[in-house]
Amino acid sequence: MRLALALLAVGVLLPAQTRSRKAHEHGSAKVNIAFESAKGAPKGVVEFESPADSVVGFEYEAKTAADKAKVTAALNTLKARFGEMVIFPAAAACAMTNKSAKVEADDHHDAKSKGARQEQHSEVHAGFEVACAKPLSGLEIRFGFMKVFPKIHDVNVALLIGDQQLSADVENDKGVLKIAK
Numbered sequence: 490m491r492l493a494l495a496l497l498a499v500g501v502l503l504p505a506q507t508r509s510r511k512a513h514e515h516g517s518a519k520v521n522i523a524f525e526s527a528k529g530a531p532k533g534v535v536e537f538e539s540p541a542d543s544v545v546g547f548e549y550e551a552k553t554a555a556d557k558a559k560v561t562a563a564l565n566t567l568k569a570r571f572g573e574m575v576i577f578p579a580a581a582a583c584a585m586t587n588k589s590a591k592v593e594a595d596d597h598h599d600a601k602s603k604g605a606r607q608e609q610h611s612e613v614h615a616g617f618e619v620a621c622a623k624p625l626s627g628l629e630i631r632f633g634f635m636k637v638f639p640k641i642h643d644v645n646v647a648l649l650i651g652d653q654q655l656s657a658d659v660e661n662d663k664g665v666l667k668i669a670k
């Protein structure tokens with residue numbers, strides 16, 4: 490667990506990391522999953538990142554009560570239904586716990602676009618812990634992003650589990666991560 494967390498923190502997981510600055514692409518999202526082992530009762534973490542447009546519906550800073558309520562509702566949906574978006578195999582009996590979920594302004598390109606029409610972008614970041622009762626070896630992780638947030642149609646998923654490193658480009662919820670035995 491500690492190893493997986495460390496790798497996640499350093500960004501070792503991600504080929505996507507190199508793309509991450511370009512990665513603010515509406516309709517796309519990123520998921521990083523890390524488990525120390527597929528055996529025993531695996532414990533791991535899942536990180537989710539998406540332009541706020543797909544989750545909240547807008548990217549400007551929420552200032553009115555109505556907009557703030559929309560942000561809260563969207564994050565609550567994300568937290569409550571994340572298990573439908575990243576679907577762990579039933580046979581492993583995994584439970585997910587939300588650790589964080591927030592909207593962050595994406596201001597990396599502000600400096601250059603001063604004067605020009607300035608578009609505001611923001612991203613949703615969320616983190617979950619996963620605890621499985623049974624091994625994940627030989628099982629599959631599936632996805633259902635669009636059932637919850639219809640705009641999320643292209644997701645880059647990276648999985649580090651034990652010494653296996655897997656990735657999938659999940660388009661329109663199609664894509665599977667098969668964990669070796």
Ligand SMILES: [Zn+2]
Pocket residue numbers: 513515540541542548609610611
């Ligand atoms: Zn945007």
